Amino acid sequence: MPRSAYIHVPFCRHRCGYCDFTLIAGRDDLIPRYLQALRTELRLHPHDPVAGTTELETLFLGGGTPTHPNVEELRSLFAILAERFTLAPNAEFSLEANPLDLTEEKLALLSAVGVNRVSLGVQAFSESTLQRLERDHHAAEVETIVRRTQQYIPQVSLDLIFGVPDQTLAEWRSALQRAINLGVQHISTYGLTFEKGTAFYTRRQRGELQSTPEDLEYDMYAAAMDDLTAAGFEQYEISNFARPGFRCRHNMVYWNGGEYLAYGPGAARYVALRRETNLRSVWGWLAKIDRGLSPVAEVEELTPESRARERLFVGLRLGDGVERKSFEQQTGFGLDDLAADAIPKNVATGLLIDDGRTIRLSRAGRFLADRVVQDFL
Numbered sequence: 187m188p189r190s191a192y193i194h195v196p197f198c199r200h201r202c203g204y205c206d207f208t209l210i211a212g213r214d215d216l217i218p219r220y221l222q223a224l225r226t227e228l229r230l231h232p233h234d235p236v237a238g239t240t241e242l243e244t245l246f247l248g249g250g251t252p253t254h255p256n257v258e259e260l261r262s263l264f265a266i267l268a269e270r271f272t273l274a275p276n277a278e279f280s281l282e283a284n285p286l287d288l289t290e291e292k293l294a295l296l297s298a299v300g301v302n303r304v305s306l307g308v309q310a311f312s313e314s315t316l317q318r319l320e321r322d323h324h325a326a327e328v329e330t331i332v333r334r335t336q337q338y339i340p341q342v343s344l345d346l347i348f349g350v351p352d353q354t355l356a357e358w359r360s361a362l363q364r365a366i367n368l369g370v371q372h373i374s375t376y377g378l379t380f381e382k383g384t385a386f387y388t389r390r391q392r393g394e395l396q397s398t399p400e401d402l403e404y405d406m407y408a409a410a411m412d413d414l415t416a417a418g419f420e421q422y423e424i425s426n427f428a429r430p431g432f433r434c435r436h437n438m439v440y441w442n443g444g445e446y447l448a449y450g451p452g453a454a455r456y457v458a459l460r461r462e463t464n465l466r467s468v469w470g471w472l473a474k475i476d477r478g479l480s481p482v483a484e485v486e487e488l489t490p491e492s493r494a495r496e497r498l499f500v501g502l503r504l505g506d507g508v509e510r511k512s513f514e515q516q517t518g519f520g521l522d523d524l525a526a527d528a529i530p531k532n533v534a535t536g537l538l539i540d541d542g543r544t545i546r547l548s549r550a551g552r553f554l555a556d557r558v559v560q561d562f563l
């Protein structure tokens with residue numbers, strides 16, 4: 187039985203121009219219906235032969251914006267989750283949050299139900315960059331909100347975006363420094379992407395927005411690695427930096443090839459070599475559940491070899507890399523049998539380090555991680 191669960195909460199105040207996540211904006215009237223459907227789905231897919239609650243080591247609420255529902259709705263959400271799950275002692279209970287939502291009242295509720303890690307979508311400390319990203323909070327309030335959150339929640343992570351049109355390297359470094367100065371335990375840095383179907387993609391097609399030049403984006407990623415590691419963070423994954431002991435345990439389950447449950451529109455679960463993905467459309471997911479049907483849209487049965495390969499290419503994104511012995515114990519496959527050509531090829535080009543026990547991306551390899559990983563598929 188998996189000991190990790192993900193819950194997708196698909197509501198936002200509005201859709202930011204770069205976002206292609208599964209969500210519905212400006213339809214708060216659907217929240218009560220979503221809560222009922224979630225309750226039903228939690229019963230539909232118990233993945234547990236014994237009726238009752240499942241004890242979790244990690245519980246992660248993502249979105250959308252899990253902090254968007256009002257206090258009463260959030261109370262209902264946590265009550266619904268408590269019908270199905272209990273948290274193990276020292277479990278990690280994480281939740282993604284929009285800065286503007288974190289009022290004292292909501293923070294007190296989150297703390298009372300045991301949320302011990304909040305991942306805040308701060309994105310930038312510059313007003314012009316926040317406006318360009320169409321975020322609804324202001325630069326001047328970020329530090330106050332982070333400090334308020336720290337009074338209630340022991341672990342705080344900040345999401346920051348680089349490669350935003352017109353963002354300078356100096357501005358990006360200043361954002362990193364301000365995040366460091368806030369004393370948070372974890373920082374995630376993401377390069378802005380222009381995904382098909384987003385408003386940003388269309389605006390770029392029309393020439394209204396330009397992608398950041400590749401060399402500047404490279405310098406920004408390099409600055410994140412240099413400045414955050416100099417401040418005592420370890421880069422434990424391509425985009426994620428943590429102070430020692432504060433890695434996101436839930437995400438580590440994904441990256442280490444562990445099993446997890448998942449509920450809500452677009453959510454994907456992985457149990458017993460089987461990956462199931464729910465309908466991405468919030469309306470579609472609601473309609474299926476309302477009719478008593480499964481909301482699963484895709485099922486993928488992994489063979490032992492495809493699971494091993496997946497474990498390999500996901501593991502390569504980790505700072506720890508992939509260790510030969512534990513890989514073989516976990517998957518039943520020898521690392522060198524699966525990647526006989528890919529390992530020497532990438533070592534020769536300096537993108538991979540092989541110390542005989544473990545393979546891991548070099549600093550140069552981190553910039554080209556997607557390309558390196560292709561060789562291992």
Ligand code: SF4
Nearest residue numbers: 198200201202205250
């Ligand atoms: S708040 Fe986050 S999830 Fe919601 S639209 Fe903006 S980027 Fe997407």
